[in-house]
Amino acid sequence: MCYSVSNPEIQTGRTIQFTPLPSLQMRQHVEYNHTLYRHLDGRWPNPNGFLVLEETGAIKTPSRATTVTMAGGGEESPIINGIVKNDKVPxxxxxxxxxxxxxxxxxxxxxxxxxxxxxxxxxxxxxxxxxxxxxxxxxxxxxxxxxxxxxxxxxxxxxxxxxxxxxxxxxxxxxxxxxxxxxxxxxxxxxxxxxxxxxxxxxxxxxxxxxxxxxxxxxxxxxxxxxxxxxxxxxxxxxxxxxxxxxxxxxxxxxxxxxxxxxxxxxxxxxxxxxxxxxxxxxxxxxxxxxxxxxxxxxxxxxxxxxxxxxxxxxxxxxxxxxxxxxxxxxxxxxxxxxxxxxxxxxxxxxxxxxxxxxxxxxxxxxxxxxxxxxxxxxxxxxxxxxxxxxxxxxxxxxxxxxxxxxxxxxxxxxxxxxxxxxxxxxxxxxxxxxxxxxxxxxxxxxxxxxxxxxxxxxxxxxxxxxxxxxxxxxxxxxxxxxxxxxxxxxxxxxxxxxxxxxxxxxxxxxxxxxxxxxxxxxxxxxxxxxxxxxxxxxxxxxxxxxxAFLFESEAESGRELESATQKALGNYVETTEIQEVQGSAKGT
Structure with a gap:
């Protein structure tokens, strides 16, 4: 499973946008150059875990964008599990x-x-x-x-x-x-x-x-x-x-x-x-x-x-x-x-x-x-x-x-x-x-x-x-x-x-x-x-x-609340990170 890349760096702060293949309508959550980003339209990923994105061959991307980590694809699993699976350090x-x-x-x-x-x-x-x-x-x-x-x-x-x-x-x-x-x-x-x-x-x-x-x-x-x-x-x-x-x-x-x-x-x-x-x-x-x-x-x-x-x-x-x-x-x-x-x-x-x-x-x-x-x-x-x-x-x-x-x-x-x-x-x-x-x-x-x-x-x-x-x-x-x-x-x-x-x-x-x-x-x-x-x-x-905690209760509703809360926290965290990076870049110039 792979994704094509368009405009790997859009000048809105330091936010980047990636477009999935038409057959894969997934919510997106992107890590690019060791920085976590959310999608411009504010959507959030399904909690499948992070996949490595490389050149598709169909669109030649800048070398700095050839490896990206993205959420999406496959059967859903918890957000935390997705993050943990990406941690390879024992x-x-x-x-x-x-x-x-x-x-x-x-x-x-x-x-x-x-x-x-x-x-x-x-x-x-x-x-x-x-x-x-x-x-x-x-x-x-x-x-x-x-x-x-x-x-x-x-x-x-x-x-x-x-x-x-x-x-x-x-x-x-x-x-x-x-x-x-x-x-x-x-x-x-x-x-x-x-x-x-x-x-x-x-x-x-x-x-x-x-x-x-x-x-x-x-x-x-x-x-x-x-x-x-x-x-x-x-x-x-x-x-x-x-x-x-x-x-x-x-x-x-x-x-x-x-x-x-x-x-x-x-x-x-x-x-x-x-x-x-x-x-x-x-x-x-x-x-x-x-x-x-x-x-x-x-x-x-x-x-x-x-x-x-x-x-x-x-x-x-x-x-x-x-x-x-x-x-x-x-x-x-x-x-x-x-x-x-x-x-x-x-x-x-x-x-x-x-x-x-x-x-x-x-x-x-x-x-x-x-x-x-x-x-x-x-x-x-x-x-x-x-x-x-x-x-x-x-x-x-x-x-x-x-x-x-x-x-x-x-x-x-x-x-x-x-x-x-x-x-x-x-x-x-x-x-x-x-x-x-x-x-x-x-x-x-x-x-x-x-x-x-x-x-x-x-x-x-x-x-x-x-x-x-x-x-x-x-x-x-x-x-x-x-x-x-x-x-x-x-x-x-x-x-x-x-x-x-x-x-x-x-x-x-x-x-x-x-x-x-x-x-x-x-x-x-x-x-x-x-x-x-x-x-x-x-x-x-x-x-x-x-x-x-919701093993026997209405899991669908409770699970959505948990996922929403987690995504919101990650969103606040990403926005803070972006602001800090923009400020850091401004000081550098």
Whole structure:
């Protein structure tokens, strides 16, 4: 597709006019000699992205006009996406953006490491004789309570999380949660009885939700549009970093012949939170939060610094800023305050339903059996030695780390709904095979069936990580509009923690009571997940956050308003640029 060129430079200020081929009646938006222009007739481009214009051969143009960038042609896509596609410079070659991402790793990414550390640590503690003796060898409902009280604490924080995040901002909500978790980890490490241990774990769980909700939102709102999906997928992948650290530390403390074999890993659970509290001042606030608080100049400066490397002439931050402002205006027109806004319209109710069920699916797909009760499962299939049990735990977490980061870098490139369907189908096949092999081992004492059970436990990890780990927070940020995003992610956390609490409580009872038959519960539930996802999960792939604010609403009207606002902002920006260039030329003469 190409365009012919007529009068490449018309002396109206420094504006140029280009005429498309007669068969291509496109709106035009031109970049010429590294300067952005709008068409003389005031029309604006469709948001397809920029195409390179070269000589057509039919009309010989001046050499200085042989390469031009123009919007037009093809299937429409968002304006911001068009600008981003034209940016060929990778993030690691942009100093400001590179530094931002490097600081986001310890400040935001490590949040999920705390949860990963907790799961693998509690799994490993069950293999430590000193922990067993100190708490009178807990099993059944008591063991379930010790594990589930972390999620109970998370549920207790739900009403306050969006209030704190929207009031003090994303950064300080993370810090608040981190401080609470540091206190909880210290109390856990110095517990003298089972009641104190439970209270400490409730305290830990209360703090994690503040950090997770704010961290997920901050990554989605601060990241460059090109890397936003990748950042969201990496957020959940860092769960495996904490899980491997927790399993490895417990394995090493197995050699300590005292209560410090379990006290030390309990205290070290505070390490990720301590890192977040220290690095807070290196991270800027969310530009969307700044705009919502009428701090618009700060928001634009932040976008220019990190998304345009300080280049105020770059159209990307101006387009982003315009979309953020307009999206917030549209969202706030019919907005109700409080938790009722999650149920105020059919669109919001569907978001609430999808987010809530996603939270349940993430915790009730059989993963809790592996992450929290691997030791009892290994005992059931004949592995009684504590050292062997912990070796299996460390090996599985190391395998999980590799799988998490690999899939987190791949799956965000594909449509969300398709990945969730693939994930659940794979989980169903894996879990069914696991159930069959464990049943055969326990009935016949077959060594081969025991090995097959271990194989399917390891195979479960990549199946789960296809979507439930790699895409969950990417999908949540895309699913919810800004004004309800923290409430939406908090609702997800509520349902997730409630499912986790229920599962942690009933899993040891089920394993003890009906053994391998208990696995059939998850096989049946996975069938339900497939049906639910197929009929109710919307597709969010390939749109900006602002466009996704109208995922279920009247998208045509809202989308036109967003595009109009973005084009207007770009028009103001172009006119300012033209005036500055004319003034500069006058001074030069």
């Amino acid at each position: 993030w690691y070659r942009k100093k400001n953006l590179r530094n931002l991402y490097l600081w986001l790793v310890p400040f935001a990414m490590f949040i999920e490491s705390t949860s990963g550390f907790d799961s693998s640590m509690m799994n490993g503690l069950q293999a430590l004789s000193y922990w067993q003796e100190h708490f009178n060898k807990p099993e059944g409902a008591i063991l379930g309570l010790l594990v589930s009280c972390y999620s109970l604490g998370a549920v207790s924080a739900i009403p306050f999380v969006p209030l704190v995040s929207d009031w003090v901002g994303r950064r300080y909500s993370i810090v608040f949660g981190s401080v609470v978790m540091i206190i909880g980890a210290i109390l856990q490490g110095f517990s003298t009885n089972i009641a104190m241990f439970i209270f400490a774990r409730v305290f830990l769980g209360h703090g994690i939700v503040y950090a997770i909700v704010a961290g997920a939102a901050l990554l989605g709102e601060l990241g460059h549009p090109k890397e936003r999906q990748f950042l969201g997928s990496m957020f959940n992948a860092f769960y495996s970093v904490g899980a491997l650290l927790g399993a490895g530390i417990v394995f090493q403390t197995l050699q300590i012949q005292s209560n410090w074999s379990w006290r030390l890993p309990s205290i070290l659970q505070a390490a990720p939170s301590l890192i977040q509290a220290v690095t807070v001042f290196a991270i800027p606030e969310s530009p969307r939060w700044l705009v919502s608080k009428d701090r618009q100049e700060e928001a634009l400066e932040l976008l220019i610094k990190y998304h345009a490397e300080g280049d105020a002439s770059n159209p990307l931050p101006h387009a982003e800023f315009a979309e953020i402002k307009k999206a917030l205006e549209i969202e706030n027109e019919g907005r109700k305050r409080g938790w009722l806004e999650l149920f105020q319209s059919p669109a919001m109710r569907r978001r609430t339903l999808v987010s809530g069920m996603l939270g349940v699916f993430c915790q009730f797909s059989g993963n809790a059996l592996i992450s929290q009760y691997l030791v009892p499962i290994l005992r059931m299939i004949g592995y009684q030695d504590s050292k062997i049990q912990l070796k299996f735990s460390v090996g599985r977490e190391a395998w999980g780390l590799i799988v998490c980061f690999t899939l987190a870098s791949i799956t965000p490139r594909f449509p969300r709904r398709r990945m969730y369907l693939l994930c659940t189908v794979c989980l169903l096949l894996c879990y069914s095979s696991w159930t069959a092999s464990q049943a055969r081992q326990m009935i016949t004492q077959s060594h081969a069936a025991g090995i097959a059970t271990i194989f399917f436990i390891f195979l479960y990890t990549p199946c789960y990580n296809i979507a439930y780990n790699a895409l969950t927070y990417v999908y949540l940020v895309e699913l919810w509009p800004y004004y309800a995003r923290t409430k939406g992610i908090t609702w997800f956390q509520l349902c997730s923690r409630a499912a986790s609490t229920f599962g942690a409580q009933v899993n040891p009872i089920g394993l003890r009571g009906i053994e391998w038959k208990y696995l059939l519960v998850y096989v049946c539930f996975l069938c339900f997940e497939i049906v639910f996802i197929y009929f109710l999960f919307p597709e969010t792939f390939g749109k900006t956050l602002e466009e996704l």
